[in-house]
Amino acid sequence: MNTKYFDLINQTYYFPQDEFTLSKDNQLQFHNIDLMKLVEQYGTPLKFTYLPQISNNIKRAKNWFRNAMEKNKYDAKYYYCYCTKSSHFEYVMNEAFKNNIHIETSSAFDINIVEKLLESGKINKSTFIICNGFKRDQYIENITRIINNGHKNCIPIIDNYEELDLLQADIKGKFKIGIRIAAEEEPKFEFYTSRLGIGYKNIVAFYRKQIQENPNLELKMLHFFINTGINDTAYYWNELVKCIKVYIALKRECPTLDSLNIGGGFPIKNSLAFEYDYQYMIDEILNQIKIACDEEEVEVPHIFTEFGSFTVGESAGAIYQVLYQKQQNDREQWNMIDSSFITTLPDTWAINKRFIMLAINRWNDTYERVLLGGMTCDSDDYYNSEQNMNAIYLPKYNKEKPLYIGFFNTGAYQETIGGYGGLHHCLIPQPRHILIDRDANGIVASEIFSEQQTAEDVLDILGYNKK
Structure with missing residues (x-):
C-alpha cells in the first residue's frame, strides 16, 4: 500500500522535476541545493534567493523571442x-x-x-x-x-x-x-x-x-x-x-x-x-x-x-518548521508554523495566491491531511491553497521528529508588500534571508543578506528607544 509522502507526490505529479529532486537520504533539493543543510546552518524561519535562476529565466525568454522572430521572419x-x-x-x-x-x-x-x-x-x-x-x-x-x-x-x-x-x-x-x-x-x-x-x-x-x-x-x-x-x-x-x-x-x-x-x-x-x-x-x-x-x-x-515576476519569482523560497499540531475537532488538524503567512507571504492572504509547497524532510513517512496556521492572532493567517481541493497533505506530525516545509517561487512582491525591514502584524519578526549563488565551477555558496529582526529593531521603529 502506498502510504508514504513520497508515494503521494509521485502518483499525483510528475516527479522529480527540473528544479525539485530528492537527495539520497530522501530530503528535498531545490536546483540540487540540499535544503536541510540550509536549515541546519541557518535555522528557520528562513527566506532564500537562488540568484542563478534570475539569469536562467532571462536567457530562456530571450531565446524564445529569438526563435519566434526567426520562425516568423x-x-x-x-x-x-x-x-x-x-x-x-x-x-x-x-x-x-x-x-x-x-x-x-x-x-x-x-x-x-x-x-x-x-x-x-x-x-x-x-x-x-x-x-x-x-x-x-x-x-x-x-x-x-x-x-x-x-x-x-x-x-x-x-x-x-x-x-x-x-x-x-x-x-x-x-x-x-x-x-x-x-x-x-x-x-x-x-x-x-x-x-x-x-x-x-x-x-x-x-x-x-x-x-x-x-x-x-x-x-x-x-x-x-x-x-x-x-x-x-x-x-x-x-x-x-x-x-x-x-x-x-x-x-x-x-x-x-x-x-x-x-x-x-x-x-x-x-x-x-x-x-x-x-x-x-x-x-x-x-x-x-x-x-x-x-x-x-x-x-x-x-x-x-x-x-517582473517571471524574472525574479522562481528564484526564491521560504522554509518553516512545524512547531505544533492542534486537533481542533474530529476532522481538522492545524500544523502551526514558526512564522506568519500574512507577514512573510502576504499574497497568500491578500489575493489567495498559490505557491508550490512541499515537505523538506521525512518523505519516507506516512502522510496526513492538515491545515497550516501562522503565528499571529488573526483568523486569516492560514494557508490552504493547494492542488488537492484546498487540502494539504504532509508527513504525519511527530513531536520527536521535526518537520520542515518549503514554499517556492516566492521571489516577486512578497518582501515589498510585506513591508521589508518594518513592522509586521502582531510584531512577528522578519525572517533571516540568505542569498545562494554558484561560482564559475558550479560550487554553491551562501551568505546572510539580513538577519532576523530583533526586539530592539522593532522597538526602534516604534519609538521606544528614542532618547
Missing part, C-alpha cells in the same frame, strides 16, 4: 526590460543586469535606483529606461533630471493628458516618449477599463493635438499591458488585435513610432502540475503582429517586454 529587435516593482533589491539588479537587459520603472525612487546602477556601471546610457506609472512632482523631477543629464534612451510613457506638459516644462530640448493604452478589462472585473493609460479611441487624436507639431517630442513607443497577464484566451487575443490596429493607425501618421511594448504578464510555476507553452504564446503574438502589419504595409515594430 520578423525583421525587428527584441528588448527585455526588468520590471523593478517586482523586487527592487540590489542583489536582484546585480544578477539581472549581467544579461544585457533594460529597465522599467514605476515611481520616483526607481529613478534614484537607476542612477545608482549607472554610477556602478551595471547599466549605461544606451540602456532603455521605460518610465511607467502615474507621474507627479518627484517622479517628474527625477525623469527630467536623468534626461537632462544625457540619457536619451529614457522614455517616459504618457499615462494621462497632463503629464506631457509637466515633462516639457523642465526637459531641455528634444526627448522620446511613449503612450500607454488603457486596456479594457476582463468582463468579470469590477470595472471596464484600466485606470492606467489613454483610451484606444483617443490616442490618435491625442497625438495630432499635442505631439504631431511639437518639435521637442519624438513618439517612439506604444505601450500595451493586460492586467490578467499573457494567456491563451479570447480576451487576450481580442485586446492584442485592438492594440495592433491602434499601432498601425498611429504609425501611418507618426514615422518615428517604431516600438510596441507588450508589457509583462508571463505566469510562473505555482504548482507541480503547472503547464504553459511560452514558445507558442510568443510565436503567436509575433505572428499576429506581423500578419496585421504586412496586410497594411507597415513595418513591424521592435518588441519590448517588461517581465
Whole structure:
C-alpha cells in the first residue's frame, strides 16, 4: 500500500522535476541545493534567493523571442526590460543586469535606483529606461533630471493628458516618449477599463493635438499591458488585435513610432502540475503582429517586454518548521508554523495566491491531511491553497521528529508588500534571508543578506528607544 509522502507526490505529479529532486537520504533539493543543510546552518524561519535562476529565466525568454522572430521572419529587435516593482533589491539588479537587459520603472525612487546602477556601471546610457506609472512632482523631477543629464534612451510613457506638459516644462530640448493604452478589462472585473493609460479611441487624436507639431517630442513607443497577464484566451487575443490596429493607425501618421511594448504578464510555476507553452504564446503574438502589419504595409515594430515576476519569482523560497499540531475537532488538524503567512507571504492572504509547497524532510513517512496556521492572532493567517481541493497533505506530525516545509517561487512582491525591514502584524519578526549563488565551477555558496529582526529593531521603529 502506498502510504508514504513520497508515494503521494509521485502518483499525483510528475516527479522529480527540473528544479525539485530528492537527495539520497530522501530530503528535498531545490536546483540540487540540499535544503536541510540550509536549515541546519541557518535555522528557520528562513527566506532564500537562488540568484542563478534570475539569469536562467532571462536567457530562456530571450531565446524564445529569438526563435519566434526567426520562425516568423520578423525583421525587428527584441528588448527585455526588468520590471523593478517586482523586487527592487540590489542583489536582484546585480544578477539581472549581467544579461544585457533594460529597465522599467514605476515611481520616483526607481529613478534614484537607476542612477545608482549607472554610477556602478551595471547599466549605461544606451540602456532603455521605460518610465511607467502615474507621474507627479518627484517622479517628474527625477525623469527630467536623468534626461537632462544625457540619457536619451529614457522614455517616459504618457499615462494621462497632463503629464506631457509637466515633462516639457523642465526637459531641455528634444526627448522620446511613449503612450500607454488603457486596456479594457476582463468582463468579470469590477470595472471596464484600466485606470492606467489613454483610451484606444483617443490616442490618435491625442497625438495630432499635442505631439504631431511639437518639435521637442519624438513618439517612439506604444505601450500595451493586460492586467490578467499573457494567456491563451479570447480576451487576450481580442485586446492584442485592438492594440495592433491602434499601432498601425498611429504609425501611418507618426514615422518615428517604431516600438510596441507588450508589457509583462508571463505566469510562473505555482504548482507541480503547472503547464504553459511560452514558445507558442510568443510565436503567436509575433505572428499576429506581423500578419496585421504586412496586410497594411507597415513595418513591424521592435518588441519590448517588461517581465517582473517571471524574472525574479522562481528564484526564491521560504522554509518553516512545524512547531505544533492542534486537533481542533474530529476532522481538522492545524500544523502551526514558526512564522506568519500574512507577514512573510502576504499574497497568500491578500489575493489567495498559490505557491508550490512541499515537505523538506521525512518523505519516507506516512502522510496526513492538515491545515497550516501562522503565528499571529488573526483568523486569516492560514494557508490552504493547494492542488488537492484546498487540502494539504504532509508527513504525519511527530513531536520527536521535526518537520520542515518549503514554499517556492516566492521571489516577486512578497518582501515589498510585506513591508521589508518594518513592522509586521502582531510584531512577528522578519525572517533571516540568505542569498545562494554558484561560482564559475558550479560550487554553491551562501551568505546572510539580513538577519532576523530583533526586539530592539522593532522597538526602534516604534519609538521606544528614542532618547
